[in-house]
Amino acid sequence: MLKKFLTCFTLMLVLTLATMTAAYAKPAELTGIKAFELDNETVRIEISYRGGKIQDGDISSDFSLDNLRVELNNTLPGRVNRISGTQIQGAARTLIEKVLVNKIAERKTSIQFHFKPVLENGGVTVNLEPANRSEKKDARVVIDVKKFYAQDELSTGDFNGDGRVIVLDPGHGGSDAGAIGPSGVTEKSVSLAVSLKAQRLLTASGYQVVMTRTTDIDVAAPGVSDATELQARVDKAPPNAALFISVHCNAFANGKANGMETYHAPTAVKGARLARLLNEELERLGGLNNRGVKAARFYVMTHSKCPASLIELGFITNPREEKLLASDDYQQKLAQAITNAVNRYFNQGGFD
Numbered sequence: 001m002l003k004k005f006l007t008c009f010t011l012m013l014v015l016t017l018a019t020m021t022a023a024y025a026k027p028a029e030l031t032g033i034k035a036f037e038l039d040n041e042t043v044r045i046e047i048s049y050r051g052g053k054i055q056d057g058d059i060s061s062d063f064s065l066d067n068l069r070v071e072l073n074n075t076l077p078g079r080v081n082r083i084s085g086t087q088i089q090g091a092a093r094t095l096i097e098k099v100l101v102n103k104i105a106e107r108k109t110s111i112q113f114h115f116k117p118v119l120e121n122g123g124v125t126v127n128l129e130p131a132n133r134s135e136k137k138d139a140r141v142v143i144d145v146k147k148f149y150a151q152d153e154l155s156t157g158d159f160n161g162d163g164r165v166i167v168l169d170p171g172h173g174g175s176d177a178g179a180i181g182p183s184g185v186t187e188k189s190v191s192l193a194v195s196l197k198a199q200r201l202l203t204a205s206g207y208q209v210v211m212t213r214t215t216d217i218d219v220a221a222p223g224v225s226d227a228t229e230l231q232a233r234v235d236k237a238p239p240n241a242a243l244f245i246s247v248h249c250n251a252f253a254n255g256k257a258n259g260m261e262t263y264h265a266p267t268a269v270k271g272a273r274l275a276r277l278l279n280e281e282l283e284r285l286g287g288l289n290n291r292g293v294k295a296a297r298f299y300v301m302t303h304s305k306c307p308a309s310l311i312e313l314g315f316i317t318n319p320r321e322e323k324l325l326a327s328d329d330y331q332q333k334l335a336q337a338i339t340n341a342v343n344r345y346f347n348q349g350g351f352d
């Protein structure tokens with residue numbers, strides 16, 4: 001009887017000690033989640049932590065089309081419980097819509113990444129790398145998410161424009177440089193370069209593209225009134241024009257102003273749809289801060305005979321965006337965004 005009790009007691013003690021040891025191994029405290037674009041195809045997510053260890057066996061993940069759920073054993077949510085602990089930077093915002101951090105058990109944290117529909121036609125590969133402990137900073141769990149844009153499906157060969165006439169209007173030109181960036185990049189050169197690239201893509205998709213200008217000129221003449229110059233652009237559209245897209249860059253006195261926006265005339269239903277599609281594609285491929293779809297009474301939109309939109313690609317007065325807008329690669333992305341938006345305009349909803 002006594003011996004049995006002792007055995008039982010010993011076993012209990014061992015169990016208690018084991019439980020205590022596990023309980024006292026210090027859990028890691030999550031200190032931040034950062035997501036940024038590593039290259040054109042990859043968004044890197046870094047989960048940083050301190051105060052404990054996360055080992056390979058502590059990490060599990062589950063991926064579905066628009067959701068990545070990562071569970072970390074032996075962790076406390078720490079300060080990432082607050083919104084301020086997560087940073088989604090630049091182009092990563094085109095991929096990640098939402099991050100949800102939850103304590104799901106005593107020492108278990110779940111982090112859910114909700115992706116935007118850009119992943120619709122693709123897959124994602126997730127690499128879980130063990131933390132880099134050689135750094136003095138917080139240790140990290142690194143997850144690479146490969147993007148596969150729906151762009152593939154919408155690329156030039158896939159949609160036939162059936163000869164529809166698209167008017168592209170590169171803003172400004174000739175005597176009018178438009179806005180000028182801090183390092184001297186002009187709005188007229190960016191609007192022309194992007195429009196010419198879009199002309200090539202749209203033509204390859206079977207559209208007929210009419211340009212209001214293809215070189216550095218005033219469309220009416222130097223020195224005429226704004227209305228005369230802008231009317232000359234509207235007049236370039238033939239009677240059978242299907243869409244009119246005017247391409248511009250934004251400017252502001254404060255160089256910190258940033259982002260992209262698209263416009264339509266106030267009561268223009270089709271123009272609003274065009275502006276929305278342009279906005280979605282520019283956000284998806286350009287990745288700048290999205291200032292939204294807005295109504296305004298810009299001359300070329302209110303005088304156009306066909307659905308029209310004016311797009312502001314970014315702030316040329318913002319040093320970072322000026323650099324992007326001047327880059328050939330980035331211009332190509334914007335041209336692709338315009339092309340995708342036009343394809344979607346005719347591909348969806350049975351308009352026109």
Ligand SMILES: [Zn+2]
Nearest residue numbers: 171178248249
């Ligand atoms: Zn402009």
